[in-house]
Amino acid sequence: MNKTVNQKAWFLVLPVLILVAFSAVIPLMTVVNYSVQDTFGRNEFFWAGLEWFSDMLDSDRMWDALGRQLIFSGVILAIEIPLGIFVALNMPKSGFWASFCLVLMSLPLLIPWNVVGTIWQIFGRVDIGLLGYTLDKLGITYNYTQDITAAWITVVVMDVWHWTSLVALLAYAGLQSIPDAYYQAAKIDQASRWAVFRYIELPKMAGVLMIAILLRFMDSFMIYTEPFVVTGGGPGNATTFLSIDLVKMAIGQFDLGPAAAFSLMYFLVILLISWVFYTVMVNLDKRDGV
Amino acid sequence: MTDSTAQAPGAAALPGDLTESTPARRRFRPKGSVVVMTLYLIFLLLPIYWLINMSLKTNAEILGSFSLYPRDLTLANYAKILTDPSWYMGYVNSLIYVVMNTVISLAVALPAAYAFSRYSFMGDKHLFFWLLTNRMAPPAVFALPFFQLYSSVGLFDTHIAVALAHCLFNVPLAVWILEGFMRGVPKEIDETAYLDGYSFPRFFIRIFTPLIASGIGVAAFFCFMFSWVELLLSRTLTSVDAKPIAATMTRTVSASGLDWGVLAAAGVLTIVPGALVIYFVRNYIAKGFALGRV
Amino acid sequence: MAKITLDNLAHSYLPNPAHENHYALKELNHDWIDGEAYALLGASGCGKSTLLNIISGLLQPSQGRILFNDRDVTHAPTAERNIAQVFQFPVVYDTMTVRDNLAFPLRNRGADAGYVAERVQQIAQMIGMEDELNRKARGLTADAKQKISLGRGMVREDVNALLFDEPLTVIDPHMKWELRTQLKSLHHEFGHTMIYVTHDQTEALTFADKVVVMYDGRVVQIGTPQELFERPAHTFVGYFIGSPGMNLFDAEITGSTAQVAGTTVDLGAGYAPKGGKTQLGVRPEFIRLNGSGDGLPAKVTRVEDVGRHKIIRLDVAGQPVSAIAEEGATVPSENTAIRFDPAGINVYADDWRVRAEEEAA
Numbered sequence: 001m002n003k004t005v006n007q008k009a010w011f012l013v014l015p016v017l018i019l020v021a022f023s024a025v026i027p028l029m030t031v032v033n034y035s036v037q038d039t040f041g042r043n044e045f046f047w048a049g050l051e052w053f054s055d056m057l058d059s060d061r062m063w064d065a066l067g068r069q070l071i072f073s074g075v076i077l078a079i080e081i082p083l084g085i086f087v088a089l090n091m092p093k094s095g096f097w098a099s100f101c102l103v104l105m106s107l108p109l110l111i112p113w114n115v116v117g118t119i120w121q122i123f124g125r126v127d128i129g130l131l132g133y134t135l136d137k138l139g140i141t142y143n144y145t146q147d148i149t150a151a152w153i154t155v156v157v158m159d160v161w162h163w164t165s166l167v168a169l170l171a172y173a174g175l176q177s178i179p180d181a182y183y184q185a186a187k188i189d190q191a192s193r194w195a196v197f198r199y200i201e202l203p204k205m206a207g208v209l210m211i212a213i214l215l216r217f218m219d220s221f222m223i224y225t226e227p228f229v230v231t232g233g234g235p236g237n238a239t240t241f242l243s244i245d246l247v248k249m250a251i252g253q254f255d256l257g258p259a260a261a262f263s264l265m266y267f268l269v270i271l272l273i274s275w276v277f278y279t280v281m282v283n284l285d286k287r288d289g290v
Numbered sequence: 291m292t293d294s295t296a297q298a299p300g301a302a303a304l305p306g307d308l309t310e311s312t313p314a315r316r317r318f319r320p321k322g323s324v325v326v327m328t329l330y331l332i333f334l335l336l337p338i339y340w341l342i343n344m345s346l347k348t349n350a351e352i353l354g355s356f357s358l359y360p361r362d363l364t365l366a367n368y369a370k371i372l373t374d375p376s377w378y379m380g381y382v383n384s385l386i387y388v389v390m391n392t393v394i395s396l397a398v399a400l401p402a403a404y405a406f407s408r409y410s411f412m413g414d415k416h417l418f419f420w421l422l423t424n425r426m427a428p429p430a431v432f433a434l435p436f437f438q439l440y441s442s443v444g445l446f447d448t449h450i451a452v453a454l455a456h457c458l459f460n461v462p463l464a465v466w467i468l469e470g471f472m473r474g475v476p477k478e479i480d481e482t483a484y485l486d487g488y489s490f491p492r493f494f495i496r497i498f499t500p501l502i503a504s505g506i507g508v509a510a511f512f513c514f515m516f517s518w519v520e521l522l523l524s525r526t527l528t529s530v531d532a533k534p535i536a537a538t539m540t541r542t543v544s545a546s547g548l549d550w551g552v553l554a555a556a557g558v559l560t561i562v563p564g565a566l567v568i569y570f571v572r573n574y575i576a577k578g579f580a581l582g583r584v
Numbered sequence: 585m586a587k588i589t590l591d592n593l594a595h596s597y598l599p600n601p602a603h604e605n606h607y608a609l610k611e612l613n614h615d616w617i618d619g620e621a622y623a624l625l626g627a628s629g630c631g632k633s634t635l636l637n638i639i640s641g642l643l644q645p646s647q648g649r650i651l652f653n654d655r656d657v658t659h660a661p662t663a664e665r666n667i668a669q670v671f672q673f674p675v676v677y678d679t680m681t682v683r684d685n686l687a688f689p690l691r692n693r694g695a696d697a698g699y700v701a702e703r704v705q706q707i708a709q710m711i712g713m714e715d716e717l718n719r720k721a722r723g724l725t726a727d728a729k730q731k732i733s734l735g736r737g738m739v740r741e742d743v744n745a746l747l748f749d750e751p752l753t754v755i756d757p758h759m760k761w762e763l764r765t766q767l768k769s770l771h772h773e774f775g776h777t778m779i780y781v782t783h784d785q786t787e788a789l790t791f792a793d794k795v796v797v798m799y800d801g802r803v804v805q806i807g808t809p810q811e812l813f814e815r816p817a818h819t820f821v822g823y824f825i826g827s828p829g830m831n832l833f834d835a836e837i838t839g840s841t842a843q844v845a846g847t848t849v850d851l852g853a854g855y856a857p858k859g860g861k862t863q864l865g866v867r868p869e870f871i872r873l874n875g876s877g878d879g880l881p882a883k884v885t886r887v888e889d890v891g892r893h894k895i896i897r898l899d900v901a902g903q904p905v906s907a908i909a910e911e912g913a914t915v916p917s918e919n920t921a922i923r924f925d926p927a928g929i930n931v932y933a934d935d936w937r938v939r940a941e942e943e944a945a
Contacts, residue, residue: 003407003408003409003410004409004410005409005410005411006409006410006411007411007412008411009405009408009409010405010412012401012402012404012405013402013405013406013417015398015401015402016398016399016421016461017417019394019457019461020421020424020458020461020462022454023454023458024424024427024432024458026439027432027435027436028432030435030438030439031431031434031435086326087326087330089323090322090323090326090327090330091323091327092323092327099572099573101331102572102573102575103568103569103572104331104334104335105330105334106568106572106575107334107335107338107565108334108338109515109564110515110519110561110564110565111338111519111560111561111564112518112519112521112535112536112560113519113520113521113536114536114539115536115539115557115561118341118553118554119337119338119340119341119557120337122340122341122344122550122553122554123336123337123340123341127353128344128352128353128356128550129340130337130340131337133356161333161337165334169575179675181671181672181673181675182675184637184640184642184671184675185669185675185733187641187642187661187662187663188640188642188662188667188668188669188689188737189688189689189692189736190662190663190693191688191692195688195692199677199679199680199688200677203677203678203679218425218426221428222426222427222428222429222430224428224430224522225522242428242430243430246428246431247430247433247522250430250433250434251433251434251526259434263428263430263431266428266430266431267427267428270426270427270428271423271426274422274423274426275419278422
C-alpha cells in the first residue's frame with residue numbers, strides 16, 4: 001500500500017513512545033549508568049570508565065555462558081525448525097481435525113514458563129516422573145540434577161516440547177496460503193514429493209520461516225525461567241545460560257557494575273542479530289511484493 | 291500413450307490436495323500423516339497428562355507407589371488452592387495485572403499501528419524497528435533496573451508496576467500484530483468515511499475498529515498470553531500484595547517440603563485460562579505469532 | 585495421443601448428492617476423438633473446470649468411468665495419465681529460472697539433457713521468451729508468467745492430451761491472438777488431442793474443430809462452429825454464441841406455422857413439440873426489416889454501427905429484439921415490421937430445440 005506522508009502521524013505514535021520510553025529507555029539508562037560506575041557501599045558511586053566492560057570481556061564466566069547459550073540456541077533451532085516444518089506438512093488441511101490439532105498444539109505455548117519447568121522437573125524425576133521412571137526401569141541411567149548430558153537433554157527436549165508448535169503453526173499458515181493450482185501443476189508436471197517441497201512449499205514458506213527463526217532465536221537467547229526451574233543452571237554451571245548468569249550476578253551477588261556491562265553487551269548482541277534478521281525479512285517482503 | 295505407466299515417485303503423495311484420488315491412496319496416504327500427528331500430539335500431551343495425573347493423587351500415593359492413573363482419586367489438592375487465600379490470591383493478582391496490561395497495550399498500540407499502516411512520517415521505519423527490539427529485549431537485563439525504577443516511584447509490589455513492565459514486550463507485539471491486520475483494510479474505506487464527514491475519532495471507533503475486530507482479538511490474546519506466562523519480571527517487581535501465582539508456586543516448592551500434589555494442581559490451574567481463550571482464536575494463532583504477516 | 589471416453593460421468597462436490605442440482609457436473613457420455621481440438625465453452629461456474637480436472641485426474645468423479653484409448657484410468661493418478669494442463673492463473677516455480685521452469689516437466693520424466701535443452705529453446709522461441717531464459721521467474725509480469733505456464737504445458741511432445749483452462753485470461757489482447765495462433769499451429773504439427781476451456785466465444789470458435797457448450801453442469805451441444813450458429817440445440821447456445829445473441833419469441837406452434845404476438849409466422853417446416861413452453865429462436869442475421877408493413881410490427885429504438893454491419897435494436901411487443909443489416913442498408917426511421925427468414929428459424933420447447941418433422945424422420 002502506498003502511504004501518504006503525514007508528519008502529524010507522530011501524535012498517534014506518541015503514547016507508545018512515552019510508554020515504551022518509560023519502560024525501556026529509563027531502565028536502560030540506569031544500566032548504562034551502572035556499567036560505568038563502581039560502588040563500595042550504599043549509594044556511593046564513582047566513575048569506573050570502561051573497566052567493567054574490559055573486565056567482562058576478559059572473564060571466562062561470560063564467554064562460557066555465551067558459548068553455552070550459542071550451542072543451546074543452535075541445537076534447538078536445528079531441531080525445532082525442521083521438526084516444525086515436518087509437523088506442519090502432516091497436519092490436516094481443514095475441518096474439525098485441523099482445529100483440533102491447532103488447539104492441542106497451542107497448549108504448551110500458553111503454559112506459564114515456570115510451570116513448563118515444573119512439568120518437566122516432575123516428568124523427568126526417577127521416583128515420580130513418567131519419563132525418569134521409565135528410563136530407569138529400562139536400565140538407562142538418567143539424572144538431570146547430576147549428570148551434565150542428562151541435564152542438557154532435558155533442557156533441550158523441554159524447549160522442543162514447548163516451542164516446536166510455534167514453528168509448526170507458522171509453517172502451517174505459510175502452507176495454507178499456497179493456492180491449490182500449484183499442487184495441481186506439480187502433479188501435471190510429475191514433480192516428485194521432494195521437488196514439490198523444494199520448489200513450491202519452501203519458497204512460499206520462506207517469509208514465515210524467517211519470522212519463526214527470528215522468534216525462536218531471540219526467545220531461546222533470553223531463556224531463563226524454564227531451565228532455571230528444572231536445573232537451576234546446574235549441574236555446576238552446565239546449563240547456566242546468559243540470562244541465568246546475569247540474574248545470578250545482578251540479583252544474587254549484587255555485582256551491579258559487571259552485571260550492567262554484561263547486560264549491555266548481551267543486549268547489543270541481540271540487537272545486532274535482530275537487525276540482520278529484520279533486514280532480511282524486509283527484503284523478502286519487498287521481493288515478494290513485486 | 292506408450293509410456294503411461296511411467297510414474298514419478300512420490301507424486302501421488304502431495305499434501306493440500308482435496309481430491310484424494312485413488313482408493314489405494316485413501317488407504318495409504320493419510321495414514322502416514324495421522325501417525326506423525328498422533329505421535330507428536332502424544333509427545334505434547336504426555337507431560338501435561340502427567341501433571342494432571344499427579345494433581346489428582348495424594349502425596350502419599352505420589353511418593354509411595356508409581357501408577358499411570360490416580361488409584362485414590364482426590365480433589366484435596368485443588369480444594370487447598372481454592373480455599374487458601376495465599377494460593378488463590380496469586381491467581382487473582384496475576385489476572386489483575388494481565389488484564390491491566392492488555393488494556394494499556396491495546397489502548398496505546400491501536401493509534402500507533404494505524405499511523406504505521408497508513409502514513410509515512412519522519413523516522414517511521416527506525417521507530418518501527420526500535421519497537422521490535424524491545425520485543426527482543428531480554429527481561430533479565432531489565433529486571434534490576436525495573437526494580438529500582440518502580441521502587442523509587444513507589445510502585446513496587448503493585449499490579450500496575452507489573453502491567454507497565456510487561457508493556458515492554460507487549461506494546462511492540464500489539465503494534466506489530468495490529469499493523470499487519472490494518473494493512474489488510476483498504477485505504478479507500480478511510481477516504482470514503484472522511485468524505486462522508488466522519489471526524490477521525492468517530493471514524494476510528496465506529497468504522498475502523500469493527501473492521502479489524504479479529505486483529506484486536508488476536509492482539510489481546512497475545513498480550514494476555516505473554517503477560518500470563520512471564521515470571522522473571524513479575525516476580526522481581528512484587529513481594530506480597532501483587533504476587534503472581536507463578537511466584538507463589540516457586541516459593542511453595544522450596545518452603546513447604548515439596549508438596550507435589552498441590553504444586554501439580556496449581557500448575558494445572560495455570561493452564562486453564564490459556565486453554566479456555568485459545569479456542570476462540572484458534573484460526574488466527576499462526577497469524578498472530580507471525581506478527582500479522584501471513 | 586489418445587481417444588478419451590467419458591462413460592456415464594458425473595460429479596458432485598457434496599459427499600451425498602441426493603438431488604440433480606447437487607451435481608456440479610451432470611451425467612455425461614462423450615468421446616473426445618483422438619487428435620481433435622475441442623473448445624469447452626460456457627459461462628463461469630457451469631462445470632467446465634470440473635470436467636477438465638476430472639480428465640486430468642486432479643479430481644475423482646463421483647460416478648462413471650473415464651477411458652484413455654479404451655483403458656480405464658478413472659482411478660489412475662495424474663502422473664500416470666501423462667497429460668499436460670495449463671491453468672487460468674500463472675503457476676511458475678518462483679525460485680527457478682525461466683529455463684528450469686520450462687525444463688521441469690521433461691527432467692521429471694528423466695529426459696536426456698541434450699533433448700531438454702533443444703526442446704526448451706524451441707518452446708522459448710514459440711512463447712517469445714528466448715532472451716529471458718536465464719532470469720529468475722520471480723518478479724516477471726503476470727503475462728510473462730502465464731507464457732511460462734503455457735510453455736511448460738507444451739514442452740512434452742508425447743502427452744495424451746493438452747488441457748487449457750482459460751489460459752489467456754491474464755494475457756494482453758495482441759499477445760492473445762498470437763498465442764492462440766501458436767497453439768493452433770502446434771495442434772496441426774503434433775496432432776494432440778486438445779481441450780480448451782473458455783468463456784470467450786471468439787476464442788472458442790477460432791481455436792476449435794468442435795465446440796462443446798456447457799450450461800448448468802450439463803453439455804448442451806457439441807458441434808462445429810457452424811452447427812452452433814445455425815442450429816443451436818438449446819436456447820443457451822443461441823444466446824451465448826453470436827453477437828448479439830439469438831432472439832427468442834414466445835410462440836404457439838401448429839404444424840408449419842406459429843403465432844407470435846398475434847401474427848402468424850411461416851416456419852418453412854412442420855413441427856410437433858410435446859407441450860411445455862414453446863419458443864422461436866431467430867438469429868439477428870435472419871431477421872429482415874420490412875418497411876412496407878407485412879409481418880411483426882416493430883419499432884426501431886437504436887442503430888449501432890459496428891463496422892462491417894449495423895446492429896438494429898428493435899422493440900417487438902415490448903420485447904427487445906436485435907437485427908443485423910448490411911452496412912449500406914437504409915434503416916426505417918421508426919415504425920416498421922420484421923419477417924423471419926425460414927432458413928434461420930429454430931423451434932424450442934422448454935429451451936431444447938425441437939427437430940422439424942422431416943428432420944426427425
